[in-house]
Amino acid sequence: MEDTTTTTPTNAPQVRQLGFEFRGDGTEYFKIWIVNVLLTIVTLGIYSAWAKVRNNRYFYSNLFLDGSNFRYLADPMAIFKGRVIAIIALIIYSIVFSVFPPLGIALGIALFFAIPYFVNKSLAFNHRMSAYKNIQFRFSASYGESFMVQYIWPLLGMLTLGILMPLALQKMHEYLVKNSSYGTTQFDYTANTKDYFFIVLTVLGVGLMLGLPTWGLIAAVPDLAPLAFLIGVLVYFGIILFVMSSLINLFYSNVVIQEHGFSAKVTMAELAAVLLANAFFSVITLGLYAPAAKVRMVRYISSRIVMDALGSLDDFSAAEKENVSALGEEFGEVFDFGL
């Protein structure tokens, strides 16, 4: 745990920089994961709900902040029930679609309008099942806001040929953070629209600055086409790294709870090293490296996020009890619209 404490001479609460730390280990998680996979196979998928809880518990319980770990609280049975209902719904949906398409289309439209509701429920379930220092998180958003960030903002982004995409992304992040709370304390999100535009404009600028000359070069000297292809791949990978790292940094640096803030410093070079190592080992082990790859990624991202805590973190209190079923979450997984 790297606690660098900045002391101030006055009596005012000090700002403490508390690093997030992931203490999981690739080998240890591999053992848990492979047992989960085997039990899932021999139980013909029934164990998958228990496996999900065990996998999630491993990642939550190994994430530490200020000496305390996070927890994942979901009951496997609740997840199992939600999963069974969602799978039955998917089967009915597919059968109706192939036997009587008009009714299938009607069901599809109904599902379209149900998705914002399910996304809300899924986030509510996941927050409710996450705890830190025995205080649970909460999520509560209106259907209208969910509908806007799922459909309307992305649609506006596409209709304006991407000009409004940064705004759509910002609205999505605001939806995620501002509707979340830790116990009774609401999170806030402070990002500016211009930060989002900066990321998108940089991508466009770099893409054009490198793309156009390369294109011109191939037109002039066709023999250099393989070289241009290589440059294209590198630029593409570079842009992915840039977008990933700047979005992670932008997102976490703008999350606020009470007077506490966060900051993230993910760099493109470090992210590239993690991604390349993960891809390399995953391919040569035919996917068996996947659990260790996930650990490596989570450990890296956690290590680059810091909480700027003003004073003590003890003054949070638990919210009222509430019940959220796992149905929304499992619909999201089965119909593949989860966030």
Add this chain to the structure above:
Amino acid sequence: MSSSIKITGHYLDGKSAKRRAALLELDPEPFHHIGLTIEADVDSGEGTALQGAARSFTLSFDDLRIESRLGNTPREIGFGDEQLFVTDDNDAVDRLVARFGTTGWLHLLESKLSFVILAVVLTVALVGSFVHYGIPAGAKWAAEKLPVVTAEYLGDGLDILDKTVFDPSEIALSRQQEVRDLLEPYLQQYPELDAKINFRAGLEANALALPTGDIVFTDEFIRLVKHDDELVAVFFHELGHLHHRHMMRRVLQDSMITLLVIMVTGDVDTVDMVTGLPTLILDLAYSRAFEVEADAYALEKMHESGIELENFAVIMQRLEDYYYEGGDEGEGGFEIPAFLSTHPATEERVQLAQQLIERYRRTTH
């Protein structure tokens, strides 16, 4: 005889985020009393003196909700309404649990190296045989059971191809009619396949079969053919794809693989990059298996119709030469490794033809 167990950790009351040091103790005799001592809260202000004072109380084992062990993650013991005792001392908690006779077997599986190796071997064997035998057999069964109506809802595939890659054929109508007349008797032999002959320009020298029953010959292909029997050979190959419902089976197999990946890894986000390549390689392997099946069908039907099987080998070789010399695109000499190809190597296909020729000769003489 058994000693006492002392577990140090932290106590959280579930109402506030305040954490206090605590000690959980199991007396040596009698076993049923578990004491929890919570230390005084040093930071606590004066107003909360009562809440922050040191206290201790007695619990019975049945009051405790002890989480199963998971690697070396902190162990949580819940009790009362929302109260929690957290400790890093997993071994001590295991000893406490063992006193009352209910040890978890999951952690044992997850920590013993021999179990883990066994799990890896079993998983690889089960997934491997499922991918190799289970998925193709399941897709074949499903494709045969599915009503033909479903295929119609896949949409008129030829329409889409016409808008994207195909242009109207430039082959003289008289030649088109010749080909139609040549194939008409065979079409009538298999009315259940509902095959229709089409001519299109584009896609170099090619022939393809769509789930709707449309068999398409490209102009380049018609020009490449030197003998009617060669054309019939390729026609039977495409008819084989229709007969075995290969398009439908490929769609089914691909979705079954995706389902398998999600089920096994239980994770949709992280799998994309990691499993994308193996999934693609599998899809290509399935595609090659279908080509072999269609080849075998073509050779069998040629034999039944009294067409020399050598024609199959000849047209395959000519197609290979055509692509090797580069068709229109000038990409000659570029070899794709076998495991990344949609079709088996021509050598293998010609070999299959030779084998069948031998076998038919032996049975007829």
